[in-house]
Amino acid sequence: MNARFNYAKVYPEVLEKMMEMENFAKNSGIDIKLYELIKIRASQINGCAFCINMHTVDARKLGEEERRIYLLNAWKEAPYYSEKERAALELTEYVTKISEQGVPEEVYDRVRKQFQDKEFIALVVVINTINSWNRIAISTGMAAPN
Structure with missing residues (x-):
């Protein structure tokens, strides 16, 4: 592209406004590795190569296991994710494809069995933020670096 x-x-x-939202989402209390997994999974669904590459x-910089990154699009079948992570990934898929x-x-x-009120809203904000980034990147033709 x-x-x-x-x-x-x-x-x-x-x-500037997107970075405000990004900073809010990043500091919302969601585990930083889970935060990146959510961003990767939503970007996979949306087909945003730029964001998949970035996240x-x-x-990896955070020390995430390679197999957990490689198998993220098959998280339901892969045994490498906790129940909490599975709940967040499932919510990511439904919110990303909300229509x-x-x-x-x-x-x-x-x-809700895994996340309290504030954490639930934080998850929704993280998911919405990456979906917004995906839509900006795809609409303006941002490509993953060579």
Whole structure:
């Protein structure tokens, strides 16, 4: 994909506001490795090569296991994720594809067994933030580096 234009140069306030949201999400209390797994998984669903590349690099820098990164798109079958991580990844998938069926009650219940009120909202903010980044990157033609 070729970059269509540099959105941050055209409208720097967009980058500024997105970075405010990013910083809020990053400091919301969600475990930093889980934070990166959520970003990778949503980016996989959305097909955002730029963000998949960025967040797999970031996850590795945090010491995330290679197999957990490689198998993220098959997390349901892979035995390497905790129940808490599974709940967050399931919520990531439903929120990312929210127009298909919303967030079913049984998914909400599974997530709420693992995350308290504030943590639940933090998860939703993290998921929404990466979905926004994905949509900006894909719409403006941002590509993963060579």
